[in-house]
Amino acid sequence: MSQSFTTKRYRRYTEEALKDALSAVGNGMGLREAAPVFRLPRSTVLRHVEDTTQ
Template structure:
């Protein structure tokens, strides 16, 4: 028997939390520390950090 299909639930966050996390990373906070503190996915923070540095 096959397993039932599960849909992925995305983590909800605010733009304010994202901006706070980006400023914290800019102020020398580690990305791995900033993501859980501001309750954001690490990949999302990484993507926005890479976009702002280019």
């Protein structure tokens, strides 16, 4: 018996939540703290933090 194929659903978040998370990380909050507070994936926050620092 095979299982039915399901597509991956990406999390939806607002640009404002991302900006707030980035400013919080810039002000000293850790990535692991900021991601759940602003309901963002940790990898997304990390990727944007790395983009802004380069």
